[in-house]
Amino acid sequence: MSDAKNQNNKKFWFWLSITINLGFLGVFKYYNFFAASFADAIANFGLQVNPWTLKVILPVGISFYTFHGLSYVIDIYKDRIKVEKNFIDYSVFVSFFPLLVAGPIERATHLLPQIQKKRTFNYVKAVDGLRQILWGLFKKIVIADNCAEFANMIFDNHIAYSGSTLLLGAVFFAFQIYGDFSGYSDIALGTARLFGIDLLRNFAFPYFSRDIAEFWRRWHISLSSWFRDYLYIPLGGSKGGMWMKVRNTFIIFLVSGFWHGANWTFIAWGFLNALYIMPSIIFNTNRNNMDIVARGKYLPSLKEFFQIAMTFSLTVFAWIFFRSDSLSQAFEIITRILSKTTLTIPEFRGLYKALVTLMLTVFFIILEWIGRENDFAIQKFGFKWKRSFRWMFYLVIVFFIFYFAGKEQVFIYFNF
Amino acid sequence: MKKFCKDVSVFLFIITTIVVVDVFLQKTLLFKDNNVKLTKNYSILILGHSHPAQAYDTNYIKNTINMATAGEAYLYTYFKAKKVIDNNSQIKKVFVEFTNNQIEKGMDNWIWDDVHLQYRIKECWVLLDNEALQLLYNKNPTGFINAFSKSLFDNLGRLFVSKNAIIKREGIHKIGATDEISINNKQLSKLKSRKNLNYDLEISDYNIFYLQKIVKYCQDKHIEVCLIRSPMHKNYDVSFTEHKFKEILRTKFKNVEWLDNKDFPIPDKGFQDSEHLNSYGAKIYSQYFNKQINK
Structure with missing residues (x-):
């Protein structure tokens, strides 16, 4: 991506990387959910389908290292960091064992420089x-x-x-x-x-x-801030007026719910939290x-x-x-x-x-x-x-x- | 780095010292010989799992102590029996419950699955020999380490109070855990359906091995030993294990006295469930058993 000759080329590699990363997550974690939901929806019209489902164990921590990897790709695309050409350093960044299975979801901008520099015992x-x-x-x-x-x-x-x-x-x-x-x-x-x-x-x-806004600044901070930086802000954040603020807030909470698992319960949980936070968004008290x-x-x-x-x-x-x-x-x-x-x-x-x-x-x-x-x-x-x-x-x-x-x-x- | 290593070593040394002292105290104090001394009138000992624990009410059986414990596999019974016998020369006869379920492979879980280890290790790790500890560790390393480390702390209280509470437990009737619950129709219909199970019987060699050790130990000490089967509900079908059960009895315990009270008539209201008597059933049976062994 960093060696791309022009912007279109760079964009192509960026989206290819995003697709592959999310593709793994989509197949392993969400395929069965969508297949079953599709079958249920079809059944409402009196049609019966038996979708083929995956019978594999969900790889441990897949949501964590997918987001971890996405942050690297996005930060390179946005020129926030340079490509890591040292294979060892990159491998450590991707597979640093303490955070491999359940986070925190790290950023390349935060973790890579620490890996690159020489560390002494403190x-x-x-x-x-x-x-x-x-x-x-x-x-x-x-x-x-x-x-x-x-x-x-x-x-x-x-x-x-x-x-x-x-x-x-x-x-x-x-x-x-x-x-x-x-x-x-x-x-x-x-x-x-x-x-x-x-x-x-x-x-x-x-x-x-x-309040709920404070709760979300204090709970699973690495995920909340990930969504803020890589989803909420690119979607326009709070710059486009009240409607956009409300829409984007609902989007990140629903996606956050869905990130937790392919089940309507997580989506409902995300939706409910979006509802909770809405008054403070509307009345601008979320930073009280x-x-x-x-x-x-x-x-x-x-x-x-x-x-x-x-x-x-x-x-x-x-x-x-x-x-x-x-x-x-x-x-x-x-x-x-x-x-x-x-x-x-x-x-x-x-x-x-x-x-x-x-x-x-x-x-x-x-x-x-x-x-x-x-x-x-x-x-x-x-x-x-x-x-x-x-x-x-x-x-x-x-x-x-x-x-x-x-x-x-x-x-x-x-x-x- | 040097200071860090030193501090960590000192901290670990303190923890290790506490653990070692704790292990030492438990080893020396928990089952000290005088803590397992029974009064002189006890000459008959009953051992086994929950069936005998609930079937023998020693209020109605002369000179008898019931040390049977629910969910206890023979491995643990063996070490418990050894300790009690060694310290109580007045014991002349030992009854060990031997029922169909004790030959089944599932008994292995009673020896080393997580749940049973939690209880048994806490109760009597001090009594176990190295071979038994090694076996438990090999079969379930995580469960063993968890249970052992927890018991080191759980048993601290027992070092100073009620040291002998476990070994001196006198059957379930004396500690008031039984009740008047009677077997109901739902349970009975379940039993009937069990008859139709396609049963692939696997044997727990470990459980049988330790029962043999109990028998041998008693015989070596010139104590009469008797295997006994306490009453079970008539609807409780044991036919799928009976053949193998009798074969084991014939081949591995051929010179051992065998007392089969499985079919002793107890009314439905004397059963808590298909295998366990309630206090009403225990009273009827214990009165009979008292006559049976004292005639």
Whole structure:
């Protein structure tokens, strides 16, 4: 592409590369979905088709490295970077192991220069990396895996449960997916830091967000910013007036939903989030909460507290679509949550363990709140303490990881 | 780099030291001989899985302790029995439950699948010998490491309180876990349909091997050993395994006493399900069993 003799030639190679990249994703991830949806649509007209479907396992992390690779191609096309001619450096960029299966989705402009330059060992960075790995393991093994047990049990047998239990199941899932994905990201970032490489931050305490726009600046940041830079802005962003802003916002949320998987539930989840964010787009309040909540204070104000609670509630509601196997399941769950049974006490097998899990989650939220001004919760935790006390704290975390380990669960985002 | 390596080494050394001390404490304290001493009146020991755990109510059987545990494969029973027998010379007779399901290949899962390892390793890794630990590790390395590391922490509490809770468990009736649930028509119809299964029987050699070890150990210690089959519901069809079951009994346990109470008449309301008695059924059966062994 960089050696193309003219603009048309360059364009040809660019689109060829985009087509090949998206082609793999389309075939492996979306072909069956489109084939089945097409058959369903045809069936509405009384015609029967049995489309040929692919019976292959979805390559792990395909959505991540496809987007990772696309960023390189687009940045070259846009002349933001030069072509990497060193095969080793390019290979490291494409297959850097910490981020290969579940991100963060890196940019060539950010990662390649770090690979190209000579790195020397940095003690502070390496120790910080280990700390982040430890925190990631805690999030995944203690929080996510324990919450998963109840979220799975409740969602998989949703018909048997009351509204209150289903609501609790959705809350468990909210912490499962946060612990699972941000835990993975922490492990990936920490591991990369041991090699002297800083990856893009992926999470910034999203559940302390005061509105949905802030939530999306703090949740899966590498994907949100990818869509912003490579889709929203090329589509015109917010420059073409209100209509274009609304249209482009819906497009990126729908595509983001679809990126997660070939299922209408993800599209509904994306659509719902687009609806949530719409008021702030229309009234131009989407950049109201740019700073960290209650910076320098122990507690949020009452107003902030209610804003956080409201945003969290909306997010939990949207997660119901994300976690459900089908739209009908999601609507059944929501119907039951909106019924009188939500006023009853939740009942399910393993209440004691669920209480322990909730207590662990509260402990986790407290630590996250304390550390919310840092890159990750325990980054600077106990820095004013004596070293022995600080190490004791890390040992306690290790103890928690062993003692409260939940049943082993595959990382959710490995499916994407 | 030097400082980093030093710090990491020190941190890992601290963790390793804690683990080593923990392992040492568990090894020495958890099943100390005096923690498995039974009162002198116990001369009969019942071992096995959930069937005997629920079938023998020792309130009605003289001088008997029921240490059967749900989901326990013979590998674990063997080491438990060894420890109890070694420390209780008053034990004169051991009844080991031997039912059709214990010859099936599925029993291998009871030995080393993730779920069973979680419970069994925690309960009695201290009792296992190197050969058994090696077997579990070879069959399920991840499950074994997970269960072992978790048990190192889970058992910390047991070091100081209720050290002997597991080994001294006296059957399920004494700990109040049984109930009055009775088998229902739905379960019965399910049993009938099971009869038509096209059954390809594979045998769990490991389970049978460890049952042989239990028998041999008892015999070596001059303790009477008896294999026993406790009552099962009449609709519970064992015909697809019965031939093989009897063959194993004949060939591998030919000099061992065999007591078959499978068809002992228990009314439907005495069954919790097709294989397990409830407390009502256990009472009827245990009274009979008491007479049977004390006549």
